[in-house]
Amino acid sequence: MEPTRQPIRVLVVDDHPMMRDGICASIERQDDLVVVGEASDGQEGLALFRELRPDVTLMDIQMPVLGGIEALETIRAERPDAVVLILTTYPGDAQAHRALQAGAAGYLLKSCLRKDLIDTIRAVHARRRVISPDVAQELALHAPQERLSDREVAVLRLVADGQSNKQIAWALQLSLETVKSHLKTIFEKLAVDDRTHAVTVATRRGYLS
Amino acid sequence: MEPTRQPIRVLVVDDHPMMRDGICASIERQDDLVVVGEASDGQEGLALFRELRPDVTLMDIQMPVLGGIEALETIRAERPDAVVLILTTYPGDAQAHRALQAGAAGYLLKSCLRKDLIDTIRAVHARRRVISPDVAQELALHAPQERLSDREVAVLRLVADGQSNKQIAWALQLSLETVKSHLKTIFEKLAVDDRTHAVTVATRRGYLS
DNA sequence: GCTTGGCTCACCCGAATGAGGGATCGCACC
DNA sequence: GGTGCGATCCCTCATTCGGGTGAGCCAAGC
Numbered sequence: 001m002e003p004t005r006q007p008i009r010v011l012v013v014d015d016h017p018m019m020r021d022g023i024c025a026s027i028e029r030q031d032d033l034v035v036v037g038e039a040s041d042g043q044e045g046l047a048l049f050r051e052l053r054p055d056v057t058l059m060d061i062q063m064p065v066l067g068g069i070e071a072l073e074t075i076r077a078e079r080p081d082a083v084v085l086i087l088t089t090y091p092g093d094a095q096a097h098r099a100l101q102a103g104a105a106g107y108l109l110k111s112c113l114r115k116d117l118i119d120t121i122r123a124v125h126a127r128r129r130v131i132s133p134d135v136a137q138e139l140a141l142h143a144p145q146e147r148l149s150d151r152e153v154a155v156l157r158l159v160a161d162g163q164s165n166k167q168i169a170w171a172l173q174l175s176l177e178t179v180k181s182h183l184k185t186i187f188e189k190l191a192v193d194d195r196t197h198a199v200t201v202a203t204r205r206g207y208l209s
Numbered sequence: 210m211e212p213t214r215q216p217i218r219v220l221v222v223d224d225h226p227m228m229r230d231g232i233c234a235s236i237e238r239q240d241d242l243v244v245v246g247e248a249s250d251g252q253e254g255l256a257l258f259r260e261l262r263p264d265v266t267l268m269d270i271q272m273p274v275l276g277g278i279e280a281l282e283t284i285r286a287e288r289p290d291a292v293v294l295i296l297t298t299y300p301g302d303a304q305a306h307r308a309l310q311a312g313a314a315g316y317l318l319k320s321c322l323r324k325d326l327i328d329t330i331r332a333v334h335a336r337r338r339v340i341s342p343d344v345a346q347e348l349a350l351h352a353p354q355e356r357l358s359d360r361e362v363a364v365l366r367l368v369a370d371g372q373s374n375k376q377i378a379w380a381l382q383l384s385l386e387t388v389k390s391h392l393k394t395i396f397e398k399l400a401v402d403d404r405t406h407a408v409t410v411a412t413r414r415g416y417l418s
Numbered sequence: 419g420c421t422t423g424g425c426t427c428a429c430c431c432g433a434a435t436g437a438g439g440g441a442t443c444g445c446a447c448c
Numbered sequence: 449g450g451t452g453c454g455a456t457c458c459c460t461c462a463t464t465c466g467g468g469t470g471a472g473c474c475a476a477g478c
Binding site for chain 3: 449450451452453454455456457458459460461462463464465466467468469470471472473474475476477478
Binding site for chain 2: 015016017018019020021022023025026089110111112113114117159160161162164192193194195196197198199200203
C-alpha cells in the first residue's frame with residue numbers, strides 16, 4: 001500500500017448539532033481532512049482533545065458548561081503547540097483579541113464559505129495564522145489601549161444590569177468616586193459619552209456576555 | 210411504479226452555508242423529506258418560494274438584504290396557506306411574537322436536536338403549530354401588554370445609541386416631555402427603572418437589532 | 419531606579435434623568 | 449356612544465450623571 005500523506009485529523013467542538021453536521025460534511029468532503037471527533041461543549045471538547053490529540057481543533061465560542069475561549073486557554077496551557085481554530089458567529093474584537101492572546105491559530109466567522117473553512121484548516125495546520133477579514137479590520141480599528149480592564153468590565157456589567165453608580169459602588173465595595181472614575185475611562189476607551197451607549201458598544205465588541 | 214406518498218418538499222433559507230449544509234443533510238437523510246431549494250437571504254428565499262411552491266419553508270431570521278421576518282410576512286401576505294417554519298438562534302420573545310403574528314407555522318431554535326427539526330417539519334406540514342419550549346416559556350412569561358409599540362422601539366433605538374432625551378426629541382421631532390413619557394411607559398413595560406437596563410432587556414428580548 | 423498603567427479616592431458643578439402629578443387628541447373596538 | 453390605548457404635550461423637583469481637575473498606591477516592566 002502506498003503510504004499517502006496522512007490526512008489532517010480534525011476535532012469539531014460546537015453546541016449546535018446541525019452546525020456541526022454542516023462543518024463535518026464540508027470537512028469529510030476533502031480527502032486530506034478527516035473528522036476524528038465531535039463535542040458539544042468546551043468540557044467535552046477538552047476531554048476529546050486530550051484523548052485524540054487532533055491536528056486541528058475547531059472551536060465555537062458560545063457554548064454551555066465551558067466556553068470556547070476557556071477551553072482554548074486550557075488546551076494551550078497544556079500543549080502550547082496545539083492548533084486551535086476559533087469558529088464563531090460574531091466579529092466582536094474583544095473576544096477575538098482574547099482568543100488570539102491565548103494562542104488561537106485562527107479566528108474565522110461562521111458566515112464564511114465552505115471553501116474558506118477548508119483553506120483555513122489547511123493553513124493553520126501549516127502553522128500559518130488566519131484571521132477573518134472582518135475581524136482583522138475590527139482589531140486594526142480598535143487600538144489595543146481600548147481594551148477594557150477586568151475591573152472596568154465588572155463595573156460595566158453592573159451598569160448593563162441597570163445599577164446606579166451608588167449601587168455599583170456598594171456592590172463592588174468601592175467609593176462612588178471610584179466607580180465614576182472607572183466609567184470615565186470606559187467612556188474614553190469605547191469613545192462614547194454615556195453609560196447606555198457604552199453598554200451597547202461593549203456588547204457589540206464582545207466584552208459582555 | 211408504485212405511487213408512494215409524495216415527499217415533503219422543503220425550502221431552506223439561511224445565510225450560513227455550513228448551517229444550511231447541516232440542515233439539508235438532516236433533511237435528506239429522511240426519505241419522506243426532500244430539499245427542493247436553498248437560499249442565502251430573504252430576497253432569494255422569497256424568489257425561490259414563488260418559483261418552487263415548497264410544502265415547508267425553513268427560514269432563518271438574521272439575514273442580510275432581507276430579514277426572515279420580513280420575508281415571512283411577504284410570503285404569508287401572498288399565500289396565507291404557506292407553511293413557514295422559523296429556525297433561529299435566539300429565543301427573543303419579541304421576534305417570536307411578531308413571527309407567530311405573521312403566521313409562522315413554527316418557531317424553533319437552532320440549538321435543537323436533528324430529530325426535533327425533522328419532527329417539527331412533519332408536524333407543521335400536518336398543519337400543527339410548533340414552538341420551542343424555551344420560546345414558549347418566554348412568550349408565556351411576558352404578558353402581551355408588555356409588547357413595545359413601534360414608537361417606543363424607535364425611541365429605545367436612539368437611547369441605545371447613546372442619545373440624550375433632548376437629542377431624541379430633536380431626531381424624532383418630538384417634545385422633550387413626549388420622549389420622557391415614552392421612556393416612562395417603556396420602563397413600566399419592561400419592568401426596569403433606567404434607560405440602560407431597558408436597552409439590555411429589550412435587546413435580550415429581541416426588540417432591537 | 420524610573421515609568422507605565424491599573425485601581426483607588428476626592429471636590430465642584432452644570433446638565434440630564436426619572437418620578438410625581440397632570441392634560442388632549444385620535445382611533446379602533448365593542 | 450363609551451372605553452381603552454397610543455401618542456402627544458405640560459409642570460415641578462429631587463436625584464443622578466458626566467465633565468473637569470487632581471492625587472495617592474502599587475505591581476510590572478524597562
